[in-house]
Amino acid sequence: MTDTDARIWLSPPDVGDLERKLLLAAFDSNWVAPVGPDLDAFEAQVAELVGVRHAVALSSGTAALHLALIAAGVRRGDTVLVPSFTFAATANAVVYLGARPVFLDSTPDSWNVDPALVAEELRARAERGALPRAVIAVDMYGQCADYDPLLDACDRYGVALIEDAAEALGATYRGRAAGSFGLAGVLSFNGNKIITTGGGGMLLTDDSRVAKQTRHLSTQAREPVPHYEHRTVGYNYRLSNLLAAVGRGQVQRLEQMIAARKATFEYYRSELDGMTFMPIADYGAPNYWLTCALVDGDRDRLLAALNAKNIEARPAWKPMHLQPVFADCVMRGGDVSADLFRRGVCLPSGSALTEHDRKRVVDAIREG
Numbered sequence: 001m002t003d004t005d006a007r008i009w010l011s012p013p014d015v016g017d018l019e020r021k022l023l024l025a026a027f028d029s030n031w032v033a034p035v036g037p038d039l040d041a042f043e044a045q046v047a048e049l050v051g052v053r054h055a056v057a058l059s060s061g062t063a064a065l066h067l068a069l070i071a072a073g074v075r076r077g078d079t080v081l082v083p084s085f086t087f088a089a090t091a092n093a094v095v096y097l098g099a100r101p102v103f104l105d106s107t108p109d110s111w112n113v114d115p116a117l118v119a120e121e122l123r124a125r126a127e128r129g130a131l132p133r134a135v136i137a138v139d140m141y142g143q144c145a146d147y148d149p150l151l152d153a154c155d156r157y158g159v160a161l162i163e164d165a166a167e168a169l170g171a172t173y174r175g176r177a178a179g180s181f182g183l184a185g186v187l188s189f190n191g192n193k194i195i196t197t198g199g200g201g202m203l204l205t206d207d208s209r210v211a212k213q214t215r216h217l218s219t220q221a222r223e224p225v226p227h228y229e230h231r232t233v234g235y236n237y238r239l240s241n242l243l244a245a246v247g248r249g250q251v252q253r254l255e256q257m258i259a260a261r262k263a264t265f266e267y268y269r270s271e272l273d274g275m276t277f278m279p280i281a282d283y284g285a286p287n288y289w290l291t292c293a294l295v296d297g298d299r300d301r302l303l304a305a306l307n308a309k310n311i312e313a314r315p316a317w318k319p320m321h322l323q324p325v326f327a328d329c330v331m332r333g334g335d336v337s338a339d340l341f342r343r344g345v346c347l348p349s350g351s352a353l354t355e356h357d358r359k360r361v362v363d364a365i366r367e368g
């Protein structure tokens with residue numbers, strides 16, 4: 001196989017000398033544990049970047065969602081409103097607590113949860129005395145949900161909002177950073193996200209009670225006494241100091257990585273007339289994590305054609321209300337998310353994608 005045939009991945013890690021240097025320095029310091037100076041520095045860096053008071057680095061975005069829901073007081077038997085068009089982790093975290101997700105459809109304007117549906121569901125539930133304990137909004141493919149109306153609706157009924165910004169670090173909404181909305185924001189540093197630690201996540205909040213509780217629960221809920229004393233069930237959810245060192249390097253390169261992904265989006269959009277790209281709402285700037293588009297013809301045939309050319313592309317998320325595991329959950333709204341799944345593709349968008357690779361993708365789509 002020649003160089004030109006090398007597989008093009010959807011969103012591979014983009015790490016280099018800086019991350020390698022920081023990782024080895026952390027290793028040599030012997031802070032090889034879920035505690036250490038790199039962990040503290042990584043948290044401080046992200047908190048400043050997003051503009052929140054507290055950041056708690058965790059082992060995954062899913063762990064951060066789990067602890068954010070605990071902070072919101074979600075318990076067995078509760079209801080939580082969740083966008084149907086998301087990755088399963090968003091809904092799974094609700095189920096971990098014995099609560100039930102109620103799924104809501106997206107708006108075609110941004111592919112994010114429809115704020116009018118959230119407001120209507122809260123109104124109807126308030127009327128029958130069945131308010132959800134929390135609402136989760138997801139910043140899909142790196143674009144913020146519409147937070148003004150979402151926060152208005154949640155505030156009106158005193159329901160906590162949690163922002164799943166796993167895909168959206170670096171995006172903004174009316175000048176405010178993704179991850180800063182609601183009671184707590186959640187980031188992911190999984191291998192395919194805009195920045196990676198090889199696996200990791202973070203909970204962001206301005207609420208010092210939430211930050212304190214999250215630190216406590218993520219480190220096995222040990223009481224601050226010399227012997228091992230526990231008043232509540234804890235979790236082993238803290239990020240390793242080694243991985244935080246990688247994260248420190250990634251954050252320094254975030255601006256450059258967003259610029260690279262944006263250039264890829266603009267190239268695809270200018271070269272591929274037949275596709276309808278995910279709309280960019282005028283309320284903010286996405287981080288262009290993945291370039292996604294709707295295909296008019298046979299979506300699966302296009303994916304197969306790309307795969308035959310050694311190019312990884314994926315269907316858009318399959319909505320949660322169509323997943324067998326959530327078949328018994330309530331779904332509100334229309335057919336937007338189902339249509340996004342039927343016609344949507346995510347194209348190779350990694351920040352290290354070369355011009356040559358982009359052209360290969362475009363040529364393969366034109367042929368397919």
Ligand SMILES: *Cc1c(COP(=O)(O)O)cnc(C)c1O
Nearest residue numbers: 060061062087089166188189190
């Ligand atoms: C990736 C992702 C998560 C989960 O993050 P992990 O770090 O993989 O646990 C949650 N929600 C959304 C929307 C995601 O894309």
